[in-house]
Amino acid sequence: MANSKPALGQSGKLKPAEDQLTARMKGAQALLAAVAAKTHGQAARSAFKAAPASKAERKATKKAVELTTEATKALHERRYKTAETLFDQAIALFPSPPHRLLINRLTAASKAANHAYVAEHYPQIRALATTDEEKATVDHIWIDCLVAAGYPDQALELIAAWRNSDVKIWASIQTVAGIIEEDRGNFNKAMAIQEAILARDPNCDVARWHLSLHQMAAGKLPDAFDNYDVRWKISDFPSERRLFDIPRWQGEALEGKKILVWREQGVGDEIRFAGLLTDLVEIGADVTFECTAKLVPLFLPSFPDITVRPVVPAANRTSALYAEFDFETPLGSLPRFLRPSVEALKTKAKPFLKRSPEVENNVREAMNARPDQPVIGLCWRSSLRNLHRDKNYLRAEHIAALKLLGKSGFICLQYDQCADEVALMQELGLPVTQFTSIDQMNDLAGAALLAGACDLVISAGTATAELSAGLGVPTLLFGPEHSRTRLGTDGMPWHPATRYMPTNPDEPIELMKAILFNWEPIATWAEEKSISGRKIDWSQSYPRA
Structure with missing residues (x-):
């Protein structure tokens, strides 16, 4: 196949656009599927085929094999940072490291979300790759890197270069094109990409997995749920695979079972x-x-x-x-x-988490909220940070704009370390209360009491949003325009009292403007959906109040 890759400078270094890319890649979530051999030992030995000429080289090679074996094991166990360290130690043993070892190191960097390393080392490692399989592996890493950093068009160019290839990972590379199209809202095109892969290889689990996600985003149920079952065959699916001697339920009658x-x-x-x-x-x-x-x-x-x-x-x-x-x-x-079906989800959706009105009222008293004062819970990001996710999160200075909501009270529902962010909000004039005595990361029952004390929760797509929605607290959920959890609708079929508001990654403050400019109808909606029994005077929260 043609040797196609993103434009590089004459020196082999990244051009200015990619220099910016390097800076943006720290903390990115790697999307690359695992590139691993059948056993850790085989993977290690495959990097060192040439026999060393001297005793020192033989000793270095033996140690490198041990380190690479442990690094490959760490990759399988998703200990990616550890894998990076072990590969670096192996590389340091050689004045000119084997190129396969460098490719393994690049894989570890991608999976560890260390895209700065990928951006820096991709050109030279790509130049060292000798076979199409190796070139495809390195290009796949670069493609994922480009997507994570917001360069989808460049990624699509490189994906197209491998479209007619017969390398083992051709399908994995092509599935990324579907991910890009879904992110753009082109659901039919995204599904067609995965279906074309499956037409060529009906047993391609990764294509079926992404097809299920595209179908979910488009609301194509129950097909999405049927294909979703393939998740257990995907190496990077993060949940434990459990085996039982009892049968898997496939919809059989359960009366008395x-x-x-x-x-x-x-x-x-x-x-x-x-x-x-x-x-x-x-x-x-x-x-x-x-x-x-x-x-x-x-x-x-x-x-x-x-x-x-x-x-x-x-x-x-x-x-x-x-x-x-x-x-x-x-x-x-x-x-x-x-x-x-979407209709079944909507029809059956109801609050299901138990509330404690007495304790909720105690929380409100502790923050000196009046009985009729609107109290708003705030969660602006996940604890898992990366380039892909951060595009749809907010910063403290954005959240602080909610100080314009009249005489509202505010509770911090951010569940990780956020004291500096809360301090900045307070400095900017937002009267937010943080209950530091409750570990909202680990004490979910305590976190539920805080969320239940709120009359409205504004949250990113985190466990906080699911918690408040499960309690029946009216929830403004913000996130990417084409979120899969919306199931092709303009709302959230999973919960009866959740309203979805898309973010603009280029102008995150636009979300705050949308909330403030539409606050009166939002407050009316929250009053209608509330099941707390509290009599709230929402007019106190109007921006002019």
């Missing part, structure tokens, strides 16, 4: 999907839910008809522990059988 539902994905996903557990009870199932340990205090009072317990550590699991169950299912598979 015992079913184990087990957690997967992040805490926010876990809270959202947990809203479907009561559907199982309604159809007669005896349900046990193994969830993240810190969610047990939140879920126990919320699901009195369900056995809620923390996920059992892998070392303590025995066949006898699960012998009583008739079926098992991962939590994210419930929509496929219980609410397989």
Whole structure:
């Protein structure tokens, strides 16, 4: 195939646009699928084919193989920063490191979200690649790097160069084009890209996985849920693969049957999907839910008809522990059988987390809020930061614009270290209260009490938004225009009291303007959707108040 790659300067260094790219890449989330051999040892030895000529070289090679074996193992275990360190130690053993070792190091950097390293080293490592397979691997890393940094057109050019190739990872490269089109809102085009890959290779799991995500973004249910099951075959899917001696539930009748539902994905996903557990009870199932340990205090009072317990550590699991169950299912598979359409999700959506009005009122008293004063909860970003995510988050100076909302009170629902950001908001005139005695990252029951004390929550797409929505607190959820959780609608079918507001990554302050300029109808909507029973005088929050 033609040797095609993004434009580089005569020296092989990045041109000015890519120099800016280098600066922007720190903290980016790597999208690259794992490039790994069948065993760690094979992967290590493959980098050192040439026999060393001297005793010193043989010693260095032996040590490098040990380090590379450990680095490859770390990659499989998603300890990416550790893998980077080990590869660097192996590289340092050679005056001229084997090019395959350098390619492995570039892979580790991509998966560790160290795109600054990728941008700096891509040109020279690409020049060292000798086979099409190696060139494709390095180009795939660069493609993901370009996408993460906001250079989709350059990524598409390089993707097109590999379209007719027969390299092993051709499909993985082509799927990125679908990701780009979905991000642009071109859902049909994105789906067509994955379908074309599947027409050539019906067993391509990565294409089917991305097809399911595109279908989800477009609201193509139940097809999206059907294809979503392939997630367990994707190497980078972050959840544990669990094996049981009991059958996986495939929609069979559950009257009088015992079913184990087990957690997967992040805490926010876990809270959202947990809203479907009561559907199982309604159809007669005896349900046990193994969830993240810190969610047990939140879920126990919320699901009195369900056995809620923390996920059992892998070392303590025995066949006898699960012998009583008739079926098992991962939590994210419930929509496929219980609410397989957008309409079903909308119809059945309801608050499902238990509230404590007395404690909520105590929280309001602690922040000196009057009984009728509007209280607004704020969460402006996730704790997981990268270029892709940060585009749709807000900074403290943006949030501070909400000081114009009359006599409203504000509660910080940001769950990680944010004292400096809160201090800046306060300095800029936003009267936000931070309850530092509650660890909102780990005490989810406590975080729920804070969210429940709010009359409205404004949140990025984080666990906080899922928490407030599950409580039935009117929630303004902001995020990318084409978020998959919207399922092709203009709202959030998962929750009855959530309103979606797209962000403009180029002008994040536009979101604050949209909220302020439309505040009176937003306040009216919040009053209609509230289930708190509190009598709030929303006119106090009007920007002119």
